[in-house]
Amino acid sequence: MSLAKEFVNSLNWHKTLFDDSQDRCYCTKCYPIPWDDVISTGNANYVIPRGWTRLGLRVDPMLVDAYDIWNKWIVTFHGTTKTAALSILIHRHFYLPGDKLIDGTTLGIRDGHIPNKKFIFTSPTIAYSSSTIYAPNNDFYSSTNNTLYEAQLVLQCRQQPDSFKIQGETIRAGSKRICPFIPNEQIEYYTDIRSSIIAYGLLVRFREKRR
Numbered sequence: 184m185s186l187a188k189e190f191v192n193s194l195n196w197h198k199t200l201f202d203d204s205q206d207r208c209y210c211t212k213c214y215p216i217p218w219d220d221v222i223s224t225g226n227a228n229y230v231i232p233r234g235w236t237r238l239g240l241r242v243d244p245m246l247v248d249a250y251d252i253w254n255k256w257i258v259t260f261h262g263t264t265k266t267a268a269l270s271i272l273i274h275r276h277f278y279l280p281g282d283k284l285i286d287g288t289t290l291g292i293r294d295g296h297i298p299n300k301k302f303i304f305t306s307p308t309i310a311y312s313s314s315t316i317y318a319p320n321n322d323f324y325s326s327t328n329n330t331l332y333e334a335q336l337v338l339q340c341r342q343q344p345d346s347f348k349i350q351g352e353t354i355r356a357g358s359k360r361i362c363p364f365i366p367n368e369q370i371e372y373y374t375d376i377r378s379s380i381i382a383y384g385l386l387v388r389f390r391e392k393r394r
Contacts (some may be wrong), residue, residue, distance in 0.1 A: 184208050187236040187387045190323050190334055200272045205384060221364050225257035225344055229307040230364050232260070237339060237384040238328060240272060241285020252381060256341035259305035259372060262317025264325070268336050268385065276377045277303045302373040305342060305378060310362040311370045312337050313388065314354050324390065332389040341385035346379035347372040 184206060191201075208214070209232050221228050246252065263271070271277055306312045313335055321331040331355045351368040352361060361367055374380070 185327070186235055186325060186332075186389060187238055189236045189325055189327055190387060190389070191238060191385070192330075193323065194269075196269060196272070200240060202239040203384075204205075205237070207237040207239075207265060207384070209233050209235050209237070224381075225341075227257040227355045228307060228364075229258040229260075230288060230362060230385055232309040232337070235309065235337070235386040235388045237359055237386050238385050240294065240385055242381060242383050243275065245382060250343070252341040256292065256343055256381070257307070258388045259307055259336040259340050259342045259380070260309045260312035260386070261303070261340055262312040262314065262381070263336055263338055264319060265321060265336060268338060271338065271382055272385075277380050277382075279377065293378070302375050303372075303377070305340060305347070305372045305380065306365075306368065306370055307372070308362040308365045309337055309386065311352065311354075311365070316354050320390075323389070331392045333392045335388045337386040337388075338382040339386050341383060342372070342374075343379040346376050347374035 211233075214233060215229065218231075220231055220233070222231060223229075242252075250256065261277070267278065274298075276316065318335040318337050319325070320335060323332045323334045324330070325332065349369050350371050350373065352370050354361075356367060361370060
């Protein structure tokens, strides 16, 4: 958890975006191997993001009360960049391709997706959303342990049921199984309804980078 907080502090994001009470570590010590890999919420399954650390995000209490998102909405994951993530958290909505982000750049369509088809893509498994097509690596040097890492960002979300469609993978995985719990044919969700997704956790994963 300390490494994740050090990384986020290095981004200089405003502390009011975060809710420490929702922090969670999914390492094998904090989330032991015998515990469930797949959890059901909102009448849908999602895969536990083992090996990741979650920094809790503040969620508008009005939305929680109006839609009962903790009980009725499903859990999904959305791989993203640092700039896109900050735009989503500050403006409290997701972006479609063609929208301008907080730094003035335009969100493009990811490789492998059909041109001119503008959707937000999520998945019930972080094994898919953490593909570097969605969640690129970011170099991060920890001054605490003097180690260089590659860090990835994925948003953990609540998503409104029946607001999206399901399709197979679009990252050119071919016959390779992406996740042992979700078939490739049902691994990607897509929607053009921005308000149907609410981010409640920033998931971070680190891998030591060789120099």
